[in-house]
Amino acid sequence: MASKEGGAAAADDKSSNSISVRGMQFAYDAQPPLFYDFNLDISPGSRCLLVGANGSGKTSLLKILAGKHMVGGRDVVQVLNRSAFHDTQLVCGGELAYLGGSWSKTVGSAGEIPLQGDFSAEHMIFGVEGIDPVRREKLIELLDIDLQWRMHKVSDGQRRRVQICMGLLLPFKVLLLDEVTVDLDVVARMDLLEFFKEECDQRGATIVYATHIFDGLETWATHLAYIQDGELRRAEKLSEVNELKTSANLLSVVESWLRSETKHVKKKPTNPTAHNQKSSPFGTSPFMSSRHMAYYR
Numbered sequence: 001m002a003s004k005e006g007g008a009a010a011a012d013d014k015s016s017n018s019i020s021v022r023g024m025q026f027a028y029d030a031q032p033p034l035f036y037d038f039n040l041d042i043s044p045g046s047r048c049l050l051v052g053a054n055g056s057g058k059t060s061l062l063k064i065l066a067g068k069h070m071v072g073g074r075d076v077v078q079v080l081n082r083s084a085f086h087d088t089q090l091v092c093g094g095e096l097a098y099l100g101g102s103w104s105k106t107v108g109s110a111g112e113i114p115l116q117g118d119f120s121a122e123h124m125i126f127g128v129e130g131i132d133p134v135r136r137e138k139l140i141e142l143l144d145i146d147l148q149w150r151m152h153k154v155s156d157g158q159r160r161r162v163q164i165c166m167g168l169l170l171p172f173k174v175l176l177l178d179e180v181t182v183d184l185d186v187v188a189r190m191d192l193l194e195f196f197k198e199e200c201d202q203r204g205a206t207i208v209y210a211t212h213i214f215d216g217l218e219t220w221a222t223h224l225a226y227i228q229d230g231e232l233r234r235a236e237k238l239s240e241v242n243e244l245k246t247s248a249n250l251l252s253v254v255e256s257w258l259r260s261e262t263k264h265v266k267k268k269p270t271n272p273t274a275h276n277q278k279s280s281p282f283g284t285s286p287f288m289s290s291r292h293m294a295y296y297r
């Protein structure tokens with residue numbers, strides 16, 4: 001893995017990368033660009049930690065890598081040498097997997113509510129066709145899932161276990177994890193991390209893991225990418241992070257980076273559309289009539 005800043009990126013050798021991002025620009029509607037000329041390479045077999053402060057862009061980046069947002073042309077965001085957004089087979093075939101958020105749906109002004117259906121864990125897990133039964137059994141055992149669990153009556157951590165199991169049923173080549181271990185107890189978390197390690201070591205799978213919990217990750221991760229306000233500040237092998245040689249652990253290294261972040265105004269070219277909307281006297285007014293406001297009346 002290498003960043004543009006790090007200078008080691010082999011832009012002409014992107015075919016050897018599992019993930020390759022070249023000159024990416026991305027903005028949410030009516031906002032200035034979150035990413036501008038963003039570059040990132042991740043090589044096969046890597047377990048890359050994605051770190052950064054709240055709002056730095058980790059989830060947005062993972063969702064872009066997962067093909068959930070169309071960003072630029074086919075060459076800008078490539079996973080396994082295919083366009084993450086355009087090549088829908090990447091996700092449908094299971095080669096590219098994304099595990100993030102929680103099983104929920106957005107309901108008007110109620111916001112995100114957990115899925116309420118009365119399904120058993122068995123119904124959900126065995127409802128997926130074409131799965132290797134050995135892999136399925138291994139995951140059920142690893143995550144200690146009781147197939148009789150009713151999904152509307154389980155705890156957050158139990159629901160999360162079923163969600164993770166389903167996300168891993170197909171043997172992924174690239175896995176994007178957005179802080180999915182947060183609800184898991186320590187045993188489930190460590191077992192899952194060990195499983196991920198095996199998947200990378202034995203099958204050459206690649207994992208990008210965004211997290212704020214660093215326990216046990218010093219020996220788990222192979223690489224680290226640090227984003228600040230949508231900019232890639234560091235991207236290197238964990239063994240080459242100098243600060244780790246003199247610090248107690250990864251937590252204190254990341255803490256020192258985040259503490260030294262200065263609140264700066266981004267020097268990014270303004271997206272003309274976003275600018276127009278932002279500079280409009282009505283574009284951001286809380287008093288503007290909007291369809292969304294209807295939910296709150």
Ligand SMILES: Nc1ncnc2c1ncn2[C@@H]1O[C@H](COP(=O)(O)OP(=O)(O)OP(=O)(O)O)[C@@H](O)[C@H]1O
Pocket residue numbers: 028029031034052053054055056057058059060061
């Ligand atoms: N759907 C959206 N619409 C508009 N802006 C968004 C949306 N989602 C995220 N943002 C903005 O994009 C920026 C990056 O958000 P993102 O969720 O990617 O950060 P993050 O690094 O994952 O944060 P956290 O550590 O809190 O999960 C934030 O400023 C956020 O407000």
